[in-house]
Amino acid sequence: MSNAATSSVIVITGASSGIGEATARLFAREGWWVVLAARRRERLEALARDLETLGVRVLPVPTDVTRWEDAESLARTTWEAFGRVDVLFNNAGFIQLDWFEAMDPHADIARQVLVNLLGTMWVTRAFLPGMMRQGFGHIVNMASVAGHIAPPTYSVYAATKFGVRGFSEGLRRDVALHNIRVSVISPGGVETDFVKDAKSPLRQLKMDGTETLTLTPEQVARAVWGLVRRPRRERVIPGLYRPLIWLNRAFPALTDFISRRLLRRLGRGPGGMHAK
Ligand SMILES: NC(=O)c1ccc[n+]([C@@H]2O[C@H](COP(=O)([O-])OP(=O)(O)OC[C@H]3O[C@@H](n4cnc5c(N)ncnc54)[C@H](OP(=O)(O)O)[C@@H]3O)[C@@H](O)[C@H]2O)c1
Numbered sequence: 207m208s209n210a211a212t213s214s215v216i217v218i219t220g221a222s223s224g225i226g227e228a229t230a231r232l233f234a235r236e237g238w239w240v241v242l243a244a245r246r247r248e249r250l251e252a253l254a255r256d257l258e259t260l261g262v263r264v265l266p267v268p269t270d271v272t273r274w275e276d277a278e279s280l281a282r283t284t285w286e287a288f289g290r291v292d293v294l295f296n297n298a299g300f301i302q303l304d305w306f307e308a309m310d311p312h313a314d315i316a317r318q319v320l321v322n323l324l325g326t327m328w329v330t331r332a333f334l335p336g337m338m339r340q341g342f343g344h345i346v347n348m349a350s351v352a353g354h355i356a357p358p359t360y361s362v363y364a365a366t367k368f369g370v371r372g373f374s375e376g377l378r379r380d381v382a383l384h385n386i387r388v389s390v391i392s393p394g395g396v397e398t399d400f401v402k403d404a405k406s407p408l409r410q411l412k413m414d415g416t417e418t419l420t421l422t423p424e425q426v427a428r429a430v431w432g433l434v435r436r437p438r439r440e441r442v443i444p445g446l447y448r449p450l451i452w453l454n455r456a457f458p459a460l461t462d463f464i465s466r467r468l469l470r471r472l473g474r475g476p477g478g479m480h481a482k
Contacts, residue, residue, distance in 0.1 A: 210289040213262065216434075217241040217284055217291055219271055219329055220298030222249040224398030225348070228423035229295060229430050234262045236431070241284050241291075243269035243329075244298065263288070271298045271325030272317075274332075281332035290340055293434055294333050296326040297348040299366075303359040303406040305474075315362050322366035327373060337386050344387040346433055347374045351394045351442065354451040358465050359407055367392075371440075378439065389433045390440040394447050396421045407472070420444060 216233045220226035222244035230240050234257040242250045242264065250266035257264045265287050269276045284291060299322045302314040309315050326347055337343030352360050353367030371390055378388035395401060421443065429443050442448050454461045469475060 211239050211263075213237055213239045214292040215239045215241065215284070215288045215290055216293040216295060217243065217280070217333070218295045218297060219243045219269065219325070220348075221253065222246045224400055225393075225396060225423045225426045226295070226297045227253060228427040229297070230257060230264075232424070232427040232431055234260050234264065237262060238292075239263045239288055240265070241280070241288070242266045243271075243280050245270050271329055272320040274328055277325075277328040277332040280329065281336060284333075285336055291333060291337060291343060293344045293346060294330065294337075295346045295348070295430060296329055296370075298322075298325055298329075299348060299400075301363045301400060303363065303408070305359060305407060306361045309362060318362050318366050319369075322363070323369040323373070326370055330377065334381070334386075338381075338384055342385045344389065344434060344437060345374075345377070346389045346391060346430055347371075349374070349390045349392045349440075351392055351447045351451070353390075353392055354442075354447075355454045355461065357408075358468060387437045388439075389437055391426065391430055391433060392440060392442045392447075393421055393426050393429070394444060396423055396426055398423055408468075 216229075216238050218226050218230050218240065221230050221240075221242035226244065230242055230253060234240050239262050240257060242253060244250055245268060247266070247268040250268060254264040254266040265284065267280050267283050269280045271277060300318065302309070302318055304314060330345055333343075333345075337345075347370050349370045350363075350367040352364045353371045356364030356368070371392075374388050374390045381388065426443065429441050433441055442451065
């Protein structure tokens with residue numbers, strides 16, 4: 207069989223579960239060829255077998271986005287196998303919530319920056335020259351509502367997602383004359399293992415994010431599909447977060463006030479039960 211793809215091709219990082227897996231399923235149902243990247247090889251291979259029953263070609267590529275060699279090899283393997291990349295979905299990420307002074311410098315702080323921000327940049331850096339050569343492409347970067355509003359305990363995670371948005375804005379302007387589009391998707395809480403598995407000091411108040419998991423991974427996948435069909439700079443879902451984002455930007459003192467009330471309810475502060 208010729209290697210040149212006869213269908214459109216999407217590369218998805220973080221494809222082994224949650225939003226990445228749901229997006230892979232949706233694009234495969236639409237007839238796209240799919241490249242699956244994440245660390246858990248068995249999950250990628252099982253998903254690939256499943257998607258191939260839809261009659262599309264699927265390439266599972268075990269990848270750690272924090273390793274430049276892996277990012278390079280993902281891009282090389284993709285072009286060798288399929289010869290084109292229509293969409294790169296930088297979706298791999300993880301979250302670790304805590305008071306900043308309690309965070310481990312490596313496992314909590316550096317790791318989130320490496321996976322969520324540096325990983326997005328490295329995978330993009332690995333694919334961009336090929337997209338420029340082929341003369342088209344669309345990069346969709348996963349941010350979050352936390353890339354607009356940083357609640358207490360979200361300092362590092364929010365910094366990575368604010369970073370993803372800043373990176374995407376600069377990149378979009380870098381490639382504006384190359385027929386390459388750059389979009390950001392910023393969901394609120396999504397029902398995946400991601401938030402449920404994250405330990406959070408806010409859990410005792412039922413305010414750790416799990417109570418606002420209003421989206422399914424399939425809904426986010428449909429939003430990604432919508433972005434690809436009708437490219438936009440950013441999509442925030444659900445849309446009800448848009449006025450909240452505006453409020454936080456226009457009146458940050460209001461969010462600060464709500465945060466202080468929350469901290470008092472938790473007994474945090476000098477001499478409080480959470481004082482370290
Ligand atoms: N769930 C939410 O409420 C929510 C809200 C807004 C934004 N998001 C964003 O959505 C994205 C996907 O999260 P999810 O909710 O679908 O959670 P998930 O099911 O935990 O998916 C995270 C994915 O990232 C992959 N990953 C983690 N570290 C990696 C690494 N070093 N290299 C390559 N892949 C890595 C994981 O695969 P392996 O473990 O196999 O590597 C997994 O496939 C994340 O960027 C997250 O920040 C989530």
